[in-house]
Amino acid sequence: MKTILSNIDYVVSxxxxxxxxxxxxxKHNVFxxxxxxxxxxxxxxxxxxxxxxxxxGKITTSWAKSPYLKxxxxxWTGKEIMVNPIxxxxxxxxxxxxxxxxxxxxxxxxxxxxxxxxxxxxxITALKG
Amino acid sequence: xEGTHLQVLLPVGLIVSxxxxxxxxxxxxxxxxxxxxxxxxxxxxxxxLIFLRVISSSEGTIQxxxxxxxxxxxxxxTGEPIGIVMRTDLLGAxxxxxxxxxxxxxxxYSKRYVPHLIPEEKIGFYYTLLLLFTxxxxxxxxxxDFFNFxxxxxxxxxxxYALVAISTNKESTEAAFKYAxxxxxxxxxxxxxxxxxxxxxxxxxxxxxxxxxDKIFAPDAPLYLTHFRYHIYAALxxxxxxxxxxxxxxxxxxxxxDAHPAxxxxxxxxxxxxxxxxxxxxxxxxFLFTIFGAHKxxxxxxxxxxxxxxxxxxxxxGSVFAIAQTNLKRMLAFSTIAQMGYILAxxxxxxxxxxxxxxxxxxxxxxxxxxxxxxxGAIIYKTGIRNISDLxxxxxxxxxxxxxxxxxxxxxxxxxxxxGFMSKWYLLTASAKAGYPILIVVLLTSSLLAAIYYLxxxxxAFFVPPARHNNINKTNGGQIQxxxxxxxEAPISMLIPLICLTLAVIxxxxxxxxxxxxxxxxxxxxxx
Numbered sequence: 001m002k003t004i005l006s007n008i009d010y011v012v013s014x015x016x017x018x019x020x021x022x023x024x025x026x027k028h029n030v031f032x033x034x035x036x037x038x039x040x041x042x043x044x045x046x047x048x049x050x051x052x053x054x055x056x057g058k059i060t061t062s063w064a065k066s067p068y069l070k071x072x073x074x075x076w077t078g079k080e081i082m083v084n085p086i087x088x089x090x091x092x093x094x095x096x097x098x099x100x101x102x103x104x105x106x107x108x109x110x111x112x113x114x115x116x117x118x119x120x121x122x123x124i125t126a127l128k129g
Numbered sequence: 130x131e132g133t134h135l136q137v138l139l140p141v142g143l144i145v146s147x148x149x150x151x152x153x154x155x156x157x158x159x160x161x162x163x164x165x166x167x168x169x170x171x172x173x174x175x176x177x178l179i180f181l182r183v184i185s186s187s188e189g190t191i192q193x194x195x196x197x198x199x200x201x202x203x204x205x206x207t208g209e210p211i212g213i214v215m216r217t218d219l220l221g222a223x224x225x226x227x228x229x230x231x232x233x234x235x236x237x238y239s240k241r242y243v244p245h246l247i248p249e250e251k252i253g254f255y256y257t258l259l260l261l262f263t264x265x266x267x268x269x270x271x272x273x274d275f276f277n278f279x280x281x282x283x284x285x286x287x288x289x290y291a292l293v294a295i296s297t298n299k300e301s302t303e304a305a306f307k308y309a310x311x312x313x314x315x316x317x318x319x320x321x322x323x324x325x326x327x328x329x330x331x332x333x334x335x336x337x338x339x340x341x342x343d344k345i346f347a348p349d350a351p352l353y354l355t356h357f358r359y360h361i362y363a364a365l366x367x368x369x370x371x372x373x374x375x376x377x378x379x380x381x382x383x384x385x386x387d388a389h390p391a392x393x394x395x396x397x398x399x400x401x402x403x404x405x406x407x408x409x410x411x412x413x414x415x416f417l418f419t420i421f422g423a424h425k426x427x428x429x430x431x432x433x434x435x436x437x438x439x440x441x442x443x444x445x446x447g448s449v450f451a452i453a454q455t456n457l458k459r460m461l462a463f464s465t466i467a468q469m470g471y472i473l474a475x476x477x478x479x480x481x482x483x484x485x486x487x488x489x490x491x492x493x494x495x496x497x498x499x500x501x502x503x504x505x506g507a508i509i510y511k512t513g514i515r516n517i518s519d520l521x522x523x524x525x526x527x528x529x530x531x532x533x534x535x536x537x538x539x540x541x542x543x544x545x546x547x548x549g550f551m552s553k554w555y556l557l558t559a560s561a562k563a564g565y566p567i568l569i570v571v572l573l574t575s576s577l578l579a580a581i582y583y584l585x586x587x588x589x590a591f592f593v594p595p596a597r598h599n600n601i602n603k604t605n606g607g608q609i610q611x612x613x614x615x616x617x618e619a620p621i622s623m624l625i626p627l628i629c630l631t632l633a634v635i636x637x638x639x640x641x642x643x644x645x646x647x648x649x650x651x652x653x654x655x656x657x
Contacts, residue, residue, distance in 0.1 A: 017321075024314060030306070037313055044320050051328055086333065090276055094320065097283040104287065105309050108294060111302045124306075126299045127387045 009050030016043035030109050030119045034102060041098045045091045052087035130186035132193025136215040136271050139175045139225075140281070143168060143264035147257050154253025162240050165256040169233040169263060176222075176229040176267065183222040184647065189654045190218040192273070210334050216273025218419075219651040220488060224270040224411055227495050228403050232263040234626035235395035238503055241620045242510055246296050246393050255295055255393075261288040262399065266407050275323045275333045282319070282408055286312050289404060293392045304384075304391035311374060311384040318371030325364035326420075329357035339420045346427045361421070365428065368416050376409020378473065379442035382466045386450070389465065390458035394506020397458060401465045402499035406491050410472050414484070417476065418655040424479050433565075436477030441571050444470030448578035457505050457517050460582055461498065464541065467575055468494050474568050475556050482559035484652040485645070490552035492644055493637065497540045497549055500630040504534040507619040507627065517586055522595030524587075526617055529624055531590050533631045538583035540634045543576050548638035551645075 004011055016039055023036025109119070116124050146168040154161040183191055194203050195213040202211050217225070236259060243255055265285025272278055290312065294305035327333060330341035342361060345354050377385035385405065389397050417423040423432055447467030454460035468490070475487030507530045508514055508523065524531040540547035553572065560568035618624065637644055 024310070033310060037310060040314070040317050044317055044324065047321070047324050051324065087327070090279070090333075093276075093280060097280075097287070100283075100287055101290075101309060101313050104290060105306065108302055108306045108309065111294075111297065112306060115299045115302060124303055126303050127391075 013043045013047040028121050048087040048091045052084040130191045132191040135175050136193045140264045140268035147260035150257040151253050161253050169236045173229040173233045176225040180222040180226050192216045214273045217271040221270045228266045238395045238626045240622050258288045258292050269407050273335050292396045293388050301391040304387040308384050308388035315371045315374030318367050322364045322367035325360045329360040372409050372413040378439050379446045386462045389462040398499040398502035402495040440470045440474045444575040448575045451582045478563045481652050485649045486555035486559050488648045493548040493552045496633050497537050500537040520590045521593045524591035533627045535587050536631050542580045546638050551641040
């Protein structure tokens with residue numbers, strides 16, 4: 001129980017990942033698929049941001065105990081008190097990428113509705129075989 | 130060896146030219162094609178310069194430290210490289226010349242092909258996307274950093290989704306939607322895998338991560354390091370899942386068969402010829418060998434059986450599905466899936482011979498599949514035929530195009546003097562040496578199935594007479610008149626890429642020593 005509570009960020013992230021995968025595979029509405037895709041991406045972002053959380057020299061999660069991470073930060077700044085900025089920077093870019101993909105996919109959804117008159121993936125079947 | 134500024138200038142130059150493309154198109158409509166051709170020609174020259182520098186360096190790798198000139202620092206006291214490092218090894222440089230060569234030919238080909246497919250006011254955006262796509266792929270092949278890897282993967286990915294959708298109709302929209310959703314899912318798996326790698330090694334530099342993994346798996350590693358082994362296993366699993374989606378191995382192959390035929394033909398040639406390999410198989414090789422060190426025996430006996438099962442499914446399944454197709458481009462796409470299985474067979478062996486065969490097949494398949502898709506595009510441009518059964522007698526109407534197609538098809542089957550034979554030969558000898566007779570059976574069966582579906586196309590094109598019911602002269606007692614064969618060949622700017630690739634297919638088969646020298650050295654560097 002204590003392990004789960006101290007790693008609650010990662011537990012939530014894995015639950016979100018599972019929800020996203022479930023929605024992507026089993027839901028038939030195009031919008032629900034896109035929503036599931038966004039949940040899937042959010043779960044990864046959550047893990048990254050939790051990883052960067054090295055607060056007041058006290059390491060909050062067991063994964064961030066990597067001695068290299070600590071040493072690298074200490075060698076660079078001369079102190080251990082900081083939040084690791086690299087995952088945040090990576091995720092900032094990844095969010096932009098996700099926004100691009102969502103916007104592009106939504107524009108495709110408009111086209112799909114024009115061509116097929118439905119948003120059900122079981123009925124969007126121009127390609128077969 | 131010290132890298133060159135070209136490693137940064139190549140992708141940045143392409144991105145900048147892509148950025149200015151809509152402006153140029155708005156200013157002078159006619160200028161967009163020459164500018165795109167000039168940009169891709171410049172990238173071809175740059176990539177040859179990078180390749181020559183890599184091949185002349187003693188260790189076969191060049192490193193460029195971004196921002197070194199103003200910070201003056203390269204490494205932390207712990208030995209970790211600072212900032213973004215562009216590190217190109219021989220395999221990356223070899224991929225780079227394929228990418229820029231094929232992109233140059235595809236841009237040349239697009240000049241006449243694209244105006245008949247998409248509305249005139251969209252042509253500028255087509256070239257913008259094509260240049261961004263090239264930039265993303267060439268960035269992927271020269272980077273040495275997980276962050277850059279993800280950025281370039283998404284850059285090339287998003288531009289390829291848009292390129293699939295650019296000919297707005299029912300099929301391409303559906304294909305692009307499937308491709309976008311499944312491709313993004315693959316990238317998320319990769320991002321999660323990179324997270325685990327970063328958490329356990331503490332670095333985003335690929336090559337420093339490799340040394341950290343060596344430390345974690347060292348037999349005398351302290352307890353707090355052995356704890357990270359499970360993270361590495363999980364990262365390996367997630368990355369293999371992601372790359373399987375990206376390179377369309379059998380259970381997750383369906384997006385490729387939809388997306389590649391729906392794209393405009395020059396884009397299909399790029400997607401099938403090079404993109405599916407640079408984003409899937411090239412990085413599978415890179416992660417497995419350079420970073421995870423699969424050849425050092427860290428992962429027990431798990432990897433070869435898993436990959437061999439996937440190889441069997443992919444090589445046989447792709448070929449069987451290809452036989453059932455009626456659409457020419459869709460058949461070529463399924464053939465691509467089968468060839469992914471071939472390349473995976475060489476990776477599964479985890480030996481130098483197997484990798485040599487794989488990398489050689491990546492190169493040869495880029496030539497062959499690029500050629501075949503461009504031929505299919507020339508047929509669509511001139512006659513509008515997409516179905517195989519409608520190709521009757523087209524060999525007399527478009528002799529150059531169908532001649533090139535036949536040579537490509539023969540190379541795909543593995544007829545000896547052509548290049549497809551050589552790489553299959555190396556894959557077969559490598560699997561015999563490694564003691565996997567099942568792979569020999571699978572590869573030969575798949576080649577025979579390839580002969581079935583390619584020879585059907587060639588046979589219909591040359592040996593079945595064209596439909597004659599309009600030419601029966603009723604007054605002449607129903608005698609069939611000779612059909613006049615008028616030669617209606619594709620325009621010269623489309624024939625030049627075809628002929629270049631055909632000559633390359635023949636040349637690289639006869640003088641196989643030239644690529645083999647590069648490839649075997651690249652495999653040695655990977656397995657170091």
